Amino acid sequence: DSGVTQTPKHLITATGQRVTLRCSPRSGDLSVYWYQQSLDQGLQFLIQYYNGEERAKGNILERFSAQQFPDLHSELNLSSLELGDSALYFCASSIAGVPTNEQYFGPGTRLTVT
Amino acid sequence: AQTVTQSQPEMSVQEAETVTLSCTYDTSESNYYLFWYKQPPSRQMILVIRQEAYKQQNATENRFSVNFQKAAKSFSLKISDSQLGDTAMYFCAFFSYSGNTPLVFGKGTRLSVIA
Numbered sequence: 582d583s584g585v586t587q588t589p590k591h592l593i594t595a596t597g598q599r600v601t602l603r604c605s606p607r608s609g610d611l612s613v614y615w616y617q618q619s620l621d622q623g624l625q626f627l628i629q630y631y632n633g634e635e636r637a638k639g640n641i642l643e644r645f646s647a648q649q650f651p652d653l654h655s656e657l658n659l660s661s662l663e664l665g666d667s668a669l670y671f672c673a674s675s676i677a678g679v680p681t682n683e684q685y686f687g688p689g690t691r692l693t694v695t
Numbered sequence: 696a697q698t699v700t701q702s703q704p705e706m707s708v709q710e711a712e713t714v715t716l717s718c719t720y721d722t723s724e725s726n727y728y729l730f731w732y733k734q735p736p737s738r739q740m741i742l743v744i745r746q747e748a749y750k751q752q753n754a755t756e757n758r759f760s761v762n763f764q765k766a767a768k769s770f771s772l773k774i775s776d777s778q779l780g781d782t783a784m785y786f787c788a789f790f791s792y793s794g795n796t797p798l799v800f801g802k803g804t805r806l807s808v809i810a
Binding site: 583614623624625626629637669671673679680681683684686688689 | 728737738739740741742745747786790792796797798799800801802803
């Protein structure tokens with residue numbers, strides 16, 4: 582158990598819908614990272630927050646947005662969903678603003694868009 | 696932009712044998728960090744080993760060790776005495792302070808340990 586929690590574990594929804602994925606980092610970690618892992622693909626970095634502020638942005642679609650709240654939990658919002666958005670979405674956390682040490686990954690949310 | 700290449704999509708090894716997974720990367724930086732992450736069938740991403748580029752000594756963690764060749768931009772992972780529990784996807788990852796992406800991952804190598 583990494584100490585990072587993600588909810589829900591599984592999500593099935595239809596095209597055009599909007600979903601919210603939630604992540605709680607390890608106690609004491611200030612950074613939250615979001616990744617997308619499509620079938621047989623590596624992890625694609627989406628976005629990072631550090632202590633409530635956006636720190637880095639990857640190939641995140643405009644239909645996707647995220648935020649980190651004062652209690653440091655984070656939410657990833659996916660809207661106007663398309664079939665291609667079906668993937669495993671990981672959240673990771675680290676104590677610092679840069680991942681020079683270990684990132685602790687959550688168990689992931691499996692999103693299926695039908 | 697930094698890139699990470701894992702040229703072996705799949706590998707297999709007999710239990711108790713040794714296997715080496717390859718990773719090459721492209722960067723113009725001199726200071727950076729390299730990682731190997733393991734993703735077993737449970738899908739949980741777990742850090743296996745970490746190497747700081749300014750350290751010449753290769754990192755080791757129990758049965759896991761790396762061969763870090765900075766000039767060749769190569770970072771291979773050696774697993775000794777392979778165990779069934781080592782069956783997983785292995786991802787090589789790169790970080791540098793100058794990059795836009797916190798971690799750049801390779802596409803992974805699927806390792807199967809055979810009894």
